[in-house]
Amino acid sequence: AVDGIIFVLDSQKEVYDRNLSSWSELISYFNESFEDIPIIIAFNKQDLQNKFYPDKFLDEIKVKQFKNIDSRLTSAKLGEGILECFEYILQLVLSKYYKHKLISPLN
Numbered sequence: 001a002v003d004g005i006i007f008v009l010d011s012q013k014e015v016y017d018r019n020l021s022s023w024s025e026l027i028s029y030f031n032e033s034f035e036d037i038p039i040i041i042a043f044n045k046q047d048l049q050n051k052f053y054p055d056k057f058l059d060e061i062k063v064k065q066f067k068n069i070d071s072r073l074t075s076a077k078l079g080e081g082i083l084e085c086f087e088y089i090l091q092l093v094l095s096k097y098y099k100h101k102l103i104s105p106l107n
């Protein structure tokens with residue numbers, strides 16, 4: 001089972017279509033359970049000049065129809081936003097389990 005996903009995109013303009021293809025594969029793979037999984041889209045390589053705008057991608061995948069998806073800007077090269085993505089997905093996953101009473105809070 002999958003508890004949460006960090007979907008890392010290469011933000012370079014020349015691989016935009018490959019990102020869309022990978023996103024479609026992800027949706028197809030998880031099919032009906034897709035909307036039950038917390039997902040963070042990490043727009044990586046934000047340190048580069050030739051990058052596309054995240055809003056363009058989010059609009060194209062119609063992200064507003066999903067309540068389980070959030071996005072973050074990252075640069076693995078500079079170490080920016082990486083830890084925050086992991087902390088946030090962990091927070092989302094634990095919140096989901098707590099909400100469904102699959103875990104109890106620590107005292």
